[in-house]
Amino acid sequence: MISSYDAAILENQQLAPSIWRLQLDVAALAQQVRPGQFVQVRVTNTYDPFLRTPLSVHDCDAKAGTIALLYQTVGTSTHALSRLRPGASVNILGPLGNGFTLPPARSNGNFALLVAGGIGIAPLLFLARELVAKKVSTRLLYGARTAADLTGIDAFEQLGVAVACCTDDGSQGLKGNVVDLLAGYLQSGAAGDVYACGPTPMLRALQQLVRSKGLAAQFSLEAYMACGLGACLGCVVAVPGGGYAHVCTDGPVFKEREVEL
Amino acid sequence: MSTVDLRVNIGGLQLKNPVLTASGTFGYGIEFQSFGDLNALGGVVVKGTTLEPRAGNPPQRVVETAAGMLNSIGLENPGVDYFLEHYLPQLRSLGVTTIVNMAGNSVAEYCELAERLQQPGIAALELNISCPNVKAGGMAFGTSEKLVEEVVSQVKEHSRLPLIVKLSPNVTDIARIAQAAEAAGADALSLINTLLGMAVDHRTRRPILGNVVGGLSGPAIKPVALRMVWQVAQAVQIPVIGIGGIMTAADALEFIICGASAIQVGAANFVEPVAAWQIIDGIAAYLKENGMTDIKQLIGSLEI
Numbered sequence: 136m137i138s139s140y141d142a143a144i145l146e147n148q149q150l151a152p153s154i155w156r157l158q159l160d161v162a163a164l165a166q167q168v169r170p171g172q173f174v175q176v177r178v179t180n181t182y183d184p185f186l187r188t189p190l191s192v193h194d195c196d197a198k199a200g201t202i203a204l205l206y207q208t209v210g211t212s213t214h215a216l217s218r219l220r221p222g223a224s225v226n227i228l229g230p231l232g233n234g235f236t237l238p239p240a241r242s243n244g245n246f247a248l249l250v251a252g253g254i255g256i257a258p259l260l261f262l263a264r265e266l267v268a269k270k271v272s273t274r275l276l277y278g279a280r281t282a283a284d285l286t287g288i289d290a291f292e293q294l295g296v297a298v299a300c301c302t303d304d305g306s307q308g309l310k311g312n313v314v315d316l317l318a319g320y321l322q323s324g325a326a327g328d329v330y331a332c333g334p335t336p337m338l339r340a341l342q343q344l345v346r347s348k349g350l351a352a353q354f355s356l357e358a359y360m361a362c363g364l365g366a367c368l369g370c371v372v373a374v375p376g377g378g379y380a381h382v383c384t385d386g387p388v389f390k391e392r393e394v395e396l
Numbered sequence: 397m398s399t400v401d402l403r404v405n406i407g408g409l410q411l412k413n414p415v416l417t418a419s420g421t422f423g424y425g426i427e428f429q430s431f432g433d434l435n436a437l438g439g440v441v442v443k444g445t446t447l448e449p450r451a452g453n454p455p456q457r458v459v460e461t462a463a464g465m466l467n468s469i470g471l472e473n474p475g476v477d478y479f480l481e482h483y484l485p486q487l488r489s490l491g492v493t494t495i496v497n498m499a500g501n502s503v504a505e506y507c508e509l510a511e512r513l514q515q516p517g518i519a520a521l522e523l524n525i526s527c528p529n530v531k532a533g534g535m536a537f538g539t540s541e542k543l544v545e546e547v548v549s550q551v552k553e554h555s556r557l558p559l560i561v562k563l564s565p566n567v568t569d570i571a572r573i574a575q576a577a578e579a580a581g582a583d584a585l586s587l588i589n590t591l592l593g594m595a596v597d598h599r600t601r602r603p604i605l606g607n608v609v610g611g612l613s614g615p616a617i618k619p620v621a622l623r624m625v626w627q628v629a630q631a632v633q634i635p636v637i638g639i640g641g642i643m644t645a646a647d648a649l650e651f652i653i654c655g656a657s658a659i660q661v662g663a664a665n666f667v668e669p670v671a672a673w674q675i676i677d678g679i680a681a682y683l684k685e686n687g688m689t690d691i692k693q694l695i696g697s698l699e700i
Contacts, residue, residue, distance in 0.1 A: 137430050139670065177667065182463040182615045182643070187667060210460075228669065361458045361465060361666040366423035368443075368472045369458030378451045379472070 137231060137364070140164055143224045145201060147217065150286040153208045154254065155217050156193065162200025164229055168192050170237070170262035171355055171388040174204070174229035175363040176216065184212040186361055187228065191258035191332075191387070194290070205257040205287070231363045232387045235262050235330055235353055238271060245328060247273040248320075248350075249296075250341060252313050252333025253284065258355050260290055262330055267294045274299070274327070276320065278313030278337075282306035314340040321348055329391075331355070339396040352391040358382035372396075400683040401690040402676070404438075404657050406635045407583025408558040409520040411438040411493060411658060414691060415648065415676045418639055418662035419444050419497035419522060419562075420469065421613075422672075424483040425490075428665070432673040438658060439493035442483065444524055446499050447509055449475035454606035459595045464614025464641070465663060466593050468607035471499050471527075476512050488517030495560065497522040501530040503550050510555040520558040523551060523582075526566070526589045538564035538589075541576035548580035560637065563587040563628070565617075570624050571631035578632045586637035586660060587628060588621045613663040615641040622654055629655025629696060643671065645678020652679075655696040 142161035149155050164174070175187035193205040208214050219225065235258075238245045247266045249259045256277060266273045273294075278301045279285045285307055291298050300308030301316040309316050314337060317329075321344075329345050329352035331338060338354050345352040360370035363383045371379035372386070373395040380386065380394065402413035415438045422428055425440040434440060452472025459466050474482070479496070487494045496513050498521055500506040506523065513521060525538035525547060537543045548561055561577040563570060565588035574585055590611025595604040603609075621640020629636045638651030639660040648659045664671040679691065688694060 139431070184460060185462075185464055185614055185663075185667065186460045212460075359456050359458055361467070361663070362421075362669075364423070364669065365427045366421060367458060367467065367666055368420075368452065368469045369467060371452065371455050371457060371472075373454075379455075 137228060138163070140227050140229070141224050142227050144219055144221050146221060147219055149217070151284050154284065154286050155206055155208065156287070157204045157206065157216065159202050159204070159225070159227070160200060161202055161227065164227070165195050165200050165202050166197050168195055168202065168230040169234035170265050171234035171258050172230040172232050173363070173387060174227040174231060176204070177226040178212045178216045178219070184210070184215065186212070187363065188212040188216065189231070189360055189363055189383075191355065192230070192261055193257045194260045194264065205254065207254040228363060232383060233385070235355070235388050237265055237269060238328065239269075245271055246326065247271050248317065248327040248329045249273065249275045250313055250317055250329055250331040250333070251275065251277045252337040253279055255331070255333030255337075255355070256287065258332050259330065260287060263291055263294055263296050267296065276313050276316050278302065278316060280304065312340075313337065314344055317341070318344055326350060329353070335396055342391050342396060345391060353388050354391055354394065355388045356382050356386050356394070358387075399689065400680050402680060404635075404691060406520070406558065406560070406637065406658055409495075409560075409584070413438045413676050414652065414658035414679070415672055416441055416495065416637065416658060416660045417665060417672050418660035419524070421662045421665045424487065425492055426483065426486055428669055431669040434490055434492045436676065437493070437672055438676075439495050439519060440487070441495040441497050441522055441660060442479070443473050444471050444497045444499040445473055445476050445479050445509070446471060447476055447505055449473065449478065456604060456606050459604045459610075461593070461595060461612065461614075462616060464612055464616035465666075466595055466605060466610040466612050467590070468605045468610035470607065476509055480512070480515060484515060484517050493519045495520045495522050497524055497562070499524045499527050501527055503547050506547055506551050507554040510551045514555060514557065518557060520560055521555060522560040522562050522586060523548065524562050524589070526562070526564040536564060536566070538573060539567050541572055544573055544576045545580040548577050548582050552581040558583040560584045560586050562589055564589045565620060565624055566592050571627050574628040574632050578634050582634060584635045584637060585628060585632065586639055588617070588624050588640045591617050591620065613641070615643055617641045618647060622650060625651055625656050626654040626698065642675070643668075645675045645682060648675050648679060649682055649694070652691070652694050653696070653698050655698070657695050
């Protein structure tokens with residue numbers, strides 16, 4: 136059930152020039168949240184920033200009762216969030232959204248291909264953890280602008296996930312974007328279910344690629360939103376045949392066929 | 397809290413307390429069920445409803461601004477038939493005081509909507525007159541006394557439910573528009589709707605909203621709303637419902653002191669989903685602290 140929680144900050148750590156990882160003590164949420172779901176964070180009690188900040192759950196430890204959020208400092212809210220220290224707390228609403236659809240455990244030959252662009256890595260660690268727990272062979276393809284922005288690769292490797300990287304400037308891994316990286320990987324005849332998160336242009340290119348290869352894909356989308364509860368109707372994505380779906384309640388995870396990017 | 401009487405009568409609409417949730421900020425109430433008892437609210441004003449379903453505007457539809465936000469949702473809603481079949485039975489079984497906000501682009505559309513909404517479980521209608529009148533070249537109904545009189549008097553002929561007319565602040569003299577609505581038979585007025593605004597990205601030199609312009613709401617508009625409620629409350633005899641940047645009980649009390657008989661909580665619902673319930677408790681606590689037994693003692697008590 137969606138609830139409001141005051142969550143104590145356990146850790147708020149800078150991982151890259153503009154990427155931070157926030158660890159929260161919030162047992163009741165940690166015990167029910169699923170990969171791909173998100174929370175709405177109220178960073179301050181002032182009116183500026185006014186709205187909550189939607190952040191996907193990056194990692195979750197149900198036993199320890201903690202969740203981690205990965206965020207990029209892009210606006211007033213996220214900059215203010217980066218200034219909070221352990222001991223402080225934030226109010227969060229969640230769990231919100233649908234989350235990824237996971238395959239049944241030990242489904243034969245079902246490989247998972249996680250595809251991340253930039254901060255799109257955020258929801259994929261928690262997903263990888265659950266996939267690995269289900270004995271699904273999982274590979275991460277991860278692209279960023281430059282080497283310094285590739286964050287948290289160790290955490291994937293510790294789970295036994297094979298990681299391949301690329302950067303726009305070639306400072307680490309293949310020089311190019313993550314869709315090219317995936318296309319190269321698929322040339323060897325490999326296949327798998329795609330789980331992706333990243334900027335819209337990346338997802339649009341990825342949509343073309345998975346269609347041409349006949350692969351199933353789920354996209355976690357980002358959208359500007361006010362409430363996260365399905366009330367403001369601010370966070371829409373176009374759907375085939377006209378009209379819109381709501382990223383907060385119909386998503387944020389969509390099968391690639393369900394959206395017009 | 398049993399010692400204070402929070403009941404108010406809004407033009408024939410009996411409310412258990414003066415706190416309503418504003419149209420477009422609280423869905424159909426159902427979305428907020430996990431945060432509180434909907435039946436404890438004065439009432440829920442549901443999402444603006446049109447005759448036909450509407451897909452709404454292209455994204456981006458919302459943007460945060462200083463102490464507020466802009467929206468250009470474009471009246472996305474599933475249409476009146478879906479509302480009556482799907483949402484109204486749920487609201488009725490929960491016992492929620494349900495007020496339906498109506499939007500249309502012609503007088504005939506408003507009248508047909510009003511007729512369709514004469515249903516058990518609907519306590520009142522709220523007429524959104526900030527919509528463009530297609531027959532008047534797209535001019536918003538709410539900006540002309542003549543158009544306001546026409547639409548309000550016509551809708552009244554097609555409805556026996558209390559009719560609340562929701563006023564647009566994007567006018568030269570809101571008191572005159574209020575008087576036109578009253579003369580045409582409005583049972584109550586609610587104000588203000590959003591203030592027309594705009595946001596631009598200086599880096600891309602493009603508007604941020606897909607619709608270019610949108611409605612400003614949140615604490616940023618409260619002083620404007622308070623002034624307009626005060627002016628309108630003095631200009632008309634019918635009850636006034638205050639709306640505009642109400643985040644706390646203190647905000648709500650200020651509107652009531654300026655002459656509002658009830659208030660609507662809007663953008664606050666997006667930030668703090670329990671805001672409306674907290675405001676009810678806060679109003680009751682204030683009355684007790686000030687030795688009052690009835691909310692009506694406070695309405696319009698501004699001393700100048």
